[in-house]
Amino acid sequence: MSTASPGTLLICEHCDTVYRRRTLERGEVARCACCLAELERHQPLGVNALLALVLTAMIVFVQANMWPIVTLGLNGQYSGTTLWGMIIAMWQQQAQVVSVLAAVTLFFFPLTKMLVLGWLLWFARAGRRAPGFVRLMVVLHHVGPWTMSEVFVLGALVAIVKAHTYFDVVADPGIYAYAALTLLITIFAGVDLRQLWDLTREDPA
């Protein structure tokens, strides 16, 4: 074996300092003594709780995408949009770059993240590694920084305030679904997905 006793040593990704890993108490956060970066934090949520959160997020995500987000009114005319309405409008208005950026960061990557996580957690409940586990864990790592739903919620708020000066603004259910999604994302921000490597065994019995 060429791995140096996995699980017992921990390397700070920010400064390369090596630590001996220890079990964390509830609410405890291990910080690097050299650069103060977070090394690890206690994970209060078990696999079942995480799976429940992911399933909730999926339902909310579907609603956030189906329902209109905002409707504007002007002299009795009304105009609303969904996320995809926005993506298509940008494409038609010669801003294809923005259209693709929005589609990727607000739809495809968040969707990938939830589906992959749901799949992995489903198997992890029995301590097993799902088919494609290794590849999917790598995908999760790379997709992570490119999901921007929470930025979009703030953007929608700014757009509503800007439009409010000239139009009647009606906030539609989609915006509430997005707000709920942001809340779920915030809960997930403290979850270290790498724990799945330790929680699952390589060969299902």
Next chain:
Amino acid sequence: MSAFPRAAELGLIGCHVCGLTCRSGPGDEYLEGGHMVCPRCGSALHRRKPNSFVRTWALLITGFLLYIPANVLPIMRTASLNDIDDNTIISGVVELWVKGSPDLAVIVFTASIVVPMLKFLSMGTLLLSSQRGSDWARPQRAKLYRLVEFIGYWSMLDVFVVALLTALVRFGLLSLVEPLPGVIFFGLTVVLTMLASMSFDPRLIWDGRDTDD
């Protein structure tokens, strides 16, 4: 500095993707095509991110060059019956301020101007000081890097605002919003600066020339 044992000195490498601690050195079993591969997740193992300085500089400078048209060119046109108004990032902030939402104006200003500028200045400083192997304010520089990484993607805010308004304000001749090229440059700036901060290796901050022993 030797109070802290460093992985590179102990012949260890942490996998950047899955976090596994691996032993590096001659006689590795997990060599694949000349470079080391993590035995757990199959990702390439590097003591430091490859060509970190060159890559980060290239991405940062390109991002900065695109940030200029992003600010100079208008990002959005609002057209109504007798009036066409082209907005830049700054004029959009000013409008929010004047129309009575100073709090949101501050948020948009922060996301669109302060954060990108902070990124250019911070990453530039981090690159220069790390290339010189400086031991100046290392903990603060490490903290600065983590801040830049954490807030970087919020700059996409204005891009989403323009996109949403474009889709919403479609009242034919009465009122119409169109995206203008500035918003494309701005979106690309955000992506490039995110890539720049990802390709920078924060461990380089601690790799002083005179602290190896």
